[in-house]
Structures are given as structure tokens and as C-alpha cells.
Amino acid sequence: MALPGWMLYLIHTLFPANTRRPTELGADVLIIATGAILFYILIIKGRWRHVWTEWITTVDHKKIAVLYLIGALAMLFRAGVDALMLRTQLALPHQGLLSALEYDQLFTTHGTIMIFFMAMPFIFALFNAVIPLQIGSRDVAFPRLNAMSFWLFAFGALLLNMSFVVGGSPSAGWTAYPPLSENVFLPGVGQNYYLMSLLIAGIGTTMTGINFVVTILRMRAPGMTLMKLPLFAWSALMTSALIIFAFPPLTVALSMTLIDRLFQSSFFTLGHGGMPMMYVNLFWLFGHPEVYIVVLPAFGIFSEVVATFSSKRLFGYEVMVASLVSIMFLAYGTWVHHFFTMGAGPAVNAFFGLSTMLIAIPTGVKIFNWIFTMWGGRIRMTVAMLYQMAFIPTFVIGGATGIILATVPVDYQFHNTYFLVAHFHNVLIGGTLFGLLSGMYYWWPKMFGMKLDEHQGKWAFWLFFLGFWVTFFPQYLLGLEGMQRRMNTYPFGLGWHMLNVISTIGAFGMGAAFLVLVYNVVWSLRHGERDVTGDAWDGRTLEWAIPSPAPEYNFARIPVVNDRDPWWAMKESGATLANSLSASDIHAIELPKSTPVPFLLGASFFLFGFGMVFSWWYVAILGLLCVIGTLIYSGFNYEEHAMLSADAIRGTEASLGRLQA
Amino acid sequence: MAEPRTAPEESAREEGLAFLEPRVHAEGFPVAQVFGYAGSIILTFGSFFLVTRHLMPPVVLLAVILTLAVGQAALQLGVFMHIRESRGPAWQIVPLGLAFFIALGLIGMSVWIMMFKAGVS
Structure with a gap:
């Protein structure tokens, strides 16, 4: 059975002789195996939504x-x-x-x-x-x-x-x-x-x-x-x-x-x-x-x-x-x-x-x-x-x-x-x-x-x-x-x-x-x-003053710094961020919202790059249009922040044992 | 993209963070930006046109496109790069000065390094 011409062209362009050697074929097997594992975790086990909302965006x-x-x-x-x-x-x-x-x-x-x-x-x-x-x-x-x-x-x-x-x-x-x-x-x-x-x-x-x-x-x-x-x-x-x-x-x-x-x-x-x-x-x-x-x-x-x-x-x-x-x-x-x-x-x-x-x-x-x-x-x-x-x-x-x-x-x-x-x-x-x-x-x-x-x-x-x-x-x-x-x-x-x-x-x-x-x-x-x-x-700088891992908003209250090793100085003077925080100190915080724009921008650039690599101009132009489209969408997206309420922050801090009773 | 910040009505209570408060821009048609965009396109294609059409002797051409390039840089900085805006100290001036210092140094030294070509060819 003879393959159509465009298929032969694709095979010869994408997989020329120097990608059909034992090392490359071994890599192919590894990539397919990794892909199968990822497919299993994301699709079969249904982790896709979690990965998308928590990590990719x-x-x-x-x-x-x-x-x-x-x-x-x-x-x-x-x-x-x-x-x-x-x-x-x-x-x-x-x-x-x-x-x-x-x-x-x-x-x-x-x-x-x-x-x-x-x-x-x-x-x-x-x-x-x-x-x-x-x-x-x-x-x-x-x-x-x-x-x-x-x-x-x-x-x-x-x-x-x-x-x-x-x-x-x-x-x-x-x-x-x-x-x-x-x-x-x-x-x-x-x-x-x-x-x-x-x-x-x-x-x-x-x-x-x-x-x-x-x-x-x-x-x-x-x-x-x-x-x-x-x-x-x-x-x-x-x-x-x-x-x-x-x-x-x-x-x-x-x-x-x-x-x-x-x-x-x-x-x-x-x-x-x-x-x-x-x-x-x-x-x-x-x-x-x-x-x-x-x-x-x-x-x-x-x-x-x-x-x-x-x-x-x-x-x-x-x-x-x-x-x-x-x-x-x-x-x-x-x-x-x-x-x-x-x-x-x-x-x-x-x-x-x-x-x-x-x-x-x-x-x-x-x-x-x-x-x-x-x-x-x-x-x-x-x-x-x-x-x-x-x-x-x-x-x-x-x-x-x-x-x-x-x-x-x-x-x-x-x-x-x-x-x-x-x-x-x-x-x-x-x-x-x-x-x-x-x-x-x-x-x-x-x-x-x-x-x-x-x-x-x-x-x-x-x-x-x-x-x-x-x-x-x-x-x-x-x-x-x-x-x-x-x-x-x-x-x-x-x-x-x-x-x-x-x-x-x-x-x-x-x-x-x-x-x-x-x-x-x-x-x-x-x-x-x-x-x-x-x-x-027993650290010296500010990152050690907050819980591990840091909550989403990092600092419930922005600290005031008086010393080169601020956390060390606070520990020396006996005052800690942990016991100095009272409920009235905590206010609502505005945080940036998750967005698919960065991922889409990367994917668009990938498409553009792939087209350029193979001199497939239509693919490259499509990729570039996707880049521009993503940027325009991003530019007109004014809802980029969400408020985290003071009560939610108080709850988080209390559960971490950081709030004065 | 603005930085995450305390809600405006509460931020006054957080010492020293006043500079993070949002600045309200006047809503309206961005006249300066549109003219800046048109100007930068004209400057770019102008120099491209001059080079491809060989309209003047090389030395004059070089001087003209360098002048256009300086105009272009000034336009970009003035219209799009917010050089005239500042909340609190004008921090942007420091990296900008550094940029000019480093760029001129690198170009000058590159010219010096690549002069070897004149000696061998």
C-alpha cells in the first residue's frame, strides 16, 4: 500500500534518518511511557482539573x-x-x-x-x-x-x-x-x-x-x-x-x-x-x-x-x-x-x-x-x-x-x-x-x-x-x-x-x-x-518569620523592618510575628487571580517556533496570530484581582497558631 | 498588571505602603499612544526605505538612520515606557542611566575589538 505524498513528506521531514537510531528510538519509548503515565494520572485518575486550576493557571x-x-x-x-x-x-x-x-x-x-x-x-x-x-x-x-x-x-x-x-x-x-x-x-x-x-x-x-x-x-x-x-x-x-x-x-x-x-x-x-x-x-x-x-x-x-x-x-x-x-x-x-x-x-x-x-x-x-x-x-x-x-x-x-x-x-x-x-x-x-x-x-x-x-x-x-x-x-x-x-x-x-x-x-x-x-x-x-x-x-531573615509553606498571601500583616537581620532581631527582643498578630490587625487582601493567559502565550510561542523551525510559514503565522490574540485578550482583561476576606485570613492564621487568642 | 496590594480603603492603616495605592488614570482616547505608534512605524519604515533604496552616500545614510534611531528611542521611552511617570522615588532613572552607560561601553569596545578586521583584510 502506497502512502499519500504528503504523509511521506511529513515522515521524512519530522523523522529523518538521524532520528531513527537506537538512542533516539530508546528515547521515543521513554517519551511514550512518560506520556502514558501522565495520561493515566491526568485523565484516568481525573487530576486534570486540579493540575489546571492549581498549577497551570x-x-x-x-x-x-x-x-x-x-x-x-x-x-x-x-x-x-x-x-x-x-x-x-x-x-x-x-x-x-x-x-x-x-x-x-x-x-x-x-x-x-x-x-x-x-x-x-x-x-x-x-x-x-x-x-x-x-x-x-x-x-x-x-x-x-x-x-x-x-x-x-x-x-x-x-x-x-x-x-x-x-x-x-x-x-x-x-x-x-x-x-x-x-x-x-x-x-x-x-x-x-x-x-x-x-x-x-x-x-x-x-x-x-x-x-x-x-x-x-x-x-x-x-x-x-x-x-x-x-x-x-x-x-x-x-x-x-x-x-x-x-x-x-x-x-x-x-x-x-x-x-x-x-x-x-x-x-x-x-x-x-x-x-x-x-x-x-x-x-x-x-x-x-x-x-x-x-x-x-x-x-x-x-x-x-x-x-x-x-x-x-x-x-x-x-x-x-x-x-x-x-x-x-x-x-x-x-x-x-x-x-x-x-x-x-x-x-x-x-x-x-x-x-x-x-x-x-x-x-x-x-x-x-x-x-x-x-x-x-x-x-x-x-x-x-x-x-x-x-x-x-x-x-x-x-x-x-x-x-x-x-x-x-x-x-x-x-x-x-x-x-x-x-x-x-x-x-x-x-x-x-x-x-x-x-x-x-x-x-x-x-x-x-x-x-x-x-x-x-x-x-x-x-x-x-x-x-x-x-x-x-x-x-x-x-x-x-x-x-x-x-x-x-x-x-x-x-x-x-x-x-x-x-x-x-x-x-x-x-x-x-x-x-x-x-x-x-x-x-x-x-x-x-x-x-x-x-x-x-533558626534563621535570620523575614522568610523564616512566616509559616512553612507560606500561605497564599505570605504576610497577614506587612512587617516593619528595623534591622539587617529582622527576624533574628525580633527573636532577640522576644517579640515574634506569631504572637504579635491580633484579629484586628488583619484586613482583607487583594490578590492576583489565576489566569490561563501565560500558558496559552507559551503554547502560541511554541506553535510559532515549531513553524519557524520547519519553515512552515502558515504554522508560524498562525502561532504569531495566537500570540497577538492572547496578548490582546490579556490586555482587555480588567478582572485580574480578587479580594481575600479578612475572615478567611484570620481563619488561616488561627489554624496555623499565629493569632492572639 | 498591578501589584497585589491591600484594599485601598484599608491601606492607609498599613504604614509606609501609600506608594502602592492605585493611581487613577483619566479615561479617554489614548491620543499620545496612537500618535506614538504611528510615529514609530514611520521612523522604522523610513530608515528601511532609505537603506533599501540607496538614496544617499553611505556615510550620510549612516548619520541619517542613526538620527532616526535616536528619535525612535526617545519616542519609545517618552510615550510607551512611562519615563515621565513615578510613584514615590523615580527609580526608573537608575536602570535607564545604567543602560546607556553599559550600551555605549559595549558598543565602543565592540568597535575597538572588531577593528582587527581592518588590520588583516
Whole structure:
């Protein structure tokens, strides 16, 4: 039986040969299985209504935080599996496990997903969960925009992950340098997926940046001056400032590449006067601030964690703020160190080498301040604190190898070797991921109302920490021995094999750590120690003054802040929010209403992106019309708030034991 | 989208939150916005037209479209980006100044970096 022509066209376009290999078919089976489970839970068990009203249409920052966290952990799994496949191939370089193309696709999606779809949403999860509570606010400044940001991230992530089984993965590296990423060298839809998914998720990220700048500048509780702002909120403010000005160059670079690919222009092509190096310049104009976008929140988290678990006020608050601000400025002035070998000339390279070294000064100041905070404190070795203790030496070593790489003549030797790979994993895992995990363990009681089991958490930590060093220390040596990054095979006899095998063993140790972490989360959700006080760790900042998890309206009465560690000061003076609240203090609160608009907007953008990827213009135009339609509907929807009555709030507070009799 | 807030009649009792009270906008036809929208369309297509039709020598063209771009930016900020509005301190001026500082710095340094092309080609 012959299939009609349009069906054959669809099959060949959506499922070309490179999506019919064993790994892709395995992924297909997993996706279908997951789909069946979701179908069972949502439709057969009838949870659809609950999921729709409580989660998909929510604009509550605390629920959006949970959604971000689920997304981030799922993406950590996906990109982690990518990494394990890469490492397995390098340990067995001649077994033909992965072809060169498959290897290229895997390191591309590994990097892209880890940065854009793991680190960023993980950060936003913690921002959303904590910042409004820390500054004594009832939500972020623009709750609906916040939900839109999440759904743009979610549908962008869906688009990129789909590429693996529908149409083919991108394969030009997470940096996607032209001319390799142009049509001439990479025909097909893979690169289009990369470009569209990052453009869509990038809109969401920019909106989150704007949202948190406005939230932190305008929504602070009375009395909380900028110099009383908790350091995590300061780091969120600086991160947002970096996002707002760093993402436009990325958008420009990606859009121009997209126009090159879809409409045959020649911004970055080799011929017709194109200038590929301009892409590199634009990409790293974004890319270097991005490094600080993902590490500044970790600095903020550690500043909170170290003060709480040392039971001491943070050492040198003013200097910590000053170093955050100066890192924010310096982060904009170092991007050329990613492409010293372009050969822009000695003056340019010397300038940017020096500016890179300069950034080590404020970072060093912060390291010393964390150590001085611990000095003389009563330290509690919780899992969150263990990540902090592991972070300090790991990050210092990562920073030191960064200084080596910033030395221009040396960089000409190290450029694109495993030394570089080891360096950036050292700072991204040792800095960002350790920070995010520390923050997850620290704020988990506030998000979910129970502690993550400490014993299991310590197992995950040690596996992760040791696995990390076993993975990446050999990679420094491999770099010194001249192994280049992004090669899927290498000859024996260069002294590389044993080091690669050790590195792969370490990578599987980190994989095991992830499994323990997931077990820890699932076990604790069912059997974890409930947090009934709202102050699980004897904390210092405002989020610990309210119940865990926080009620919908956060604060029944907005607190007045007189101290840098307001909750600590209240505890010291014996007054607590719990017993100071009387029934007459509580008034009705206006809260934003749930709305399907953000979800629909994300779905519309997804349709638009899908049409653009396959150059199906009618689909793309339909998607764009849906985007515009959703925005117009949203714009004329004036019923965006609902009142929560004072009696309802009194009831909630009384049931939490927070109301004076 | 407004921020969640205490009901207006009760908010006076919550110290220091006066700046969150809603501002009542005059209802009416948005004349400024419609003219701003038309103006931004004209400026965009004007520069596109000048570039595609090659009506003037490159240097003059560059100067003209840069002038149009500055006009466009001023129009967007003035009409749509609420630069003249403020409740409480004018916080928007700080990020705006930062934006100009960073944008000019990045453009200037990019020009410097990409000058290598003049040296090799």
C-alpha cells in the first residue's frame, strides 16, 4: 500500500534518518511511557482539573517556584544523561558507541540545556520561592508576567528537547559559532531548534529580570532600606541587572543567524561580506555576563547559608554589597577572554586579560568574608552548610585556573583544551550547582513544609563532591597533555586513555549522587520531618518569620523592618510575628487571580517556533496570530484581582497558631 | 498588571505602603499612544526605505538612520515606557542611566575589538 505524498513528506521531514537510531528510538519509548503515565494520572485518575486550576493557571510566585524547580531537576537529568553518554564514549573511544554526529549533538544539548534550561530555571525557582518573602512582600511586582516567563521557559525547553526525536538535534556546540552553524555546513532543522528555543526562553528570562528589579526596588517592606536588604536579594538584583542588559546581544546574534538560515541573508556567512567573528563578539557579550548571572545567585545563597549555620551576622555586609555591584560592572568588561585567539591584537587582549584578573579581587573579598563569618561562630554541619564548605576550596581552585587562562600567551596554549573544560566545570559545578543545591536544601522547608532528610542528603553530597573531583581533576591533566575538547575519539598511546577512564568513573559517581538526591527528595516528601515552626534552621531573615509553606498571601500583616537581620532581631527582643498578630490587625487582601493567559502565550510561542523551525510559514503565522490574540485578550482583561476576606485570613492564621487568642 | 496590594480603603492603616495605592488614570482616547505608534512605524519604515533604496552616500545614510534611531528611542521611552511617570522615588532613572552607560561601553569596545578586521583584510 502506497502512502499519500504528503504523509511521506511529513515522515521524512519530522523523522529523518538521524532520528531513527537506537538512542533516539530508546528515547521515543521513554517519551511514550512518560506520556502514558501522565495520561493515566491526568485523565484516568481525573487530576486534570486540579493540575489546571492549581498549577497551570497559577500566578502565585511560590507555586511558580515549584514548577521551575521541577523543570530544572528534569533538565538536570536529561543533560546529565547526555554527559554520561559522552563520558562513556571517551572511556571506550574505539567501540563505536557514538558516531561523530551523535557525539556532537550530545555535547551541544548537554551544554545548552545545562546553562539555559537547568541553571537558569533553578535560579528562578529560588528567586521566586524566596525573594518576595525575604523582602516582606505579598508577590512579585508583575505576577502574570512572572507566570508568562515560566511558560516561555517551559515551552522553549520542550522545543529544544523535542529536537532529539523530531527532526534532529542541533550539533554546533552550545556556542553555535558560524560559519559552522550556517546552512552550508549544517543543513536541516537542528540549528533552527537551537535558535528558536533560546529566543523564546530568552524572552521569558528577560521578563524575569525586569520583574525582579522592579520587585526588589519597589516592593520592600517599610523600613527595609537597600542597605538592610538581605544579600540573596542583593544578588538577585545584580543578577537581574545583568540579565536585562546581557540578553539583548544574544537575541540579536541568534536572530541574525536565524535570518541567515531561513531567509538566506549573509550576516555571518563566509561569502557575501559576512563576518562570522561578529557573532562570536555578540555571543560572548552575552556569554560572559551569563557566567555571572548563574554564579551571583550562588554567592547570595552562600551569604545566607553561612550566616544562618554559623549563628552569626554576616561579616562585612557593606563590602559584600560593594563587591556584588563591582562584579556586576566588571562582568560586562571581560568577554574577549573567550576568544583571545581570534587575534584582535595585543592591546585588546592585554586590556581584557587584565580586566579578567581584576574580577578576582571582589570575588576574593567575598571568599574571605564567608570564612570570617564562620570564624568564631557556632557552625552546624547541615547539608546546605556542607555544600558551602565544599564550594569555597572548589571555587578558589576554579578561579585560580581561570586566572591562568586569563593570561593571554598561556591561553593560546590552553584554548579549547580539556584544561578549559575542567576550568569551567569547576566554577559552574563548584560555584553554581553547589550553590543551587545548598539553596535547595536550605529553603526546601519553606517551599514544601518539610526538611529533606539530612542523612541521605549527606550521602548525595559526598558522592557528588568526590565524583566531581574524580571527574574533573584528570581533565586538567588531559588539557596539559594537549587533548582538545569536542573530540569523540582519540588514538591510544598519547597517555590520555587512563585519565579519561578515571574521569568517566567520576562522572558515574555524580550520576549516582543524582539518584540519591532524587531518592532523598521522594522519601522526604512522604516521610520527611515536618516543619511546624516556620523557622526550620533558626534563621535570620523575614522568610523564616512566616509559616512553612507560606500561605497564599505570605504576610497577614506587612512587617516593619528595623534591622539587617529582622527576624533574628525580633527573636532577640522576644517579640515574634506569631504572637504579635491580633484579629484586628488583619484586613482583607487583594490578590492576583489565576489566569490561563501565560500558558496559552507559551503554547502560541511554541506553535510559532515549531513553524519557524520547519519553515512552515502558515504554522508560524498562525502561532504569531495566537500570540497577538492572547496578548490582546490579556490586555482587555480588567478582572485580574480578587479580594481575600479578612475572615478567611484570620481563619488561616488561627489554624496555623499565629493569632492572639 | 498591578501589584497585589491591600484594599485601598484599608491601606492607609498599613504604614509606609501609600506608594502602592492605585493611581487613577483619566479615561479617554489614548491620543499620545496612537500618535506614538504611528510615529514609530514611520521612523522604522523610513530608515528601511532609505537603506533599501540607496538614496544617499553611505556615510550620510549612516548619520541619517542613526538620527532616526535616536528619535525612535526617545519616542519609545517618552510615550510607551512611562519615563515621565513615578510613584514615590523615580527609580526608573537608575536602570535607564545604567543602560546607556553599559550600551555605549559595549558598543565602543565592540568597535575597538572588531577593528582587527581592518588590520588583516
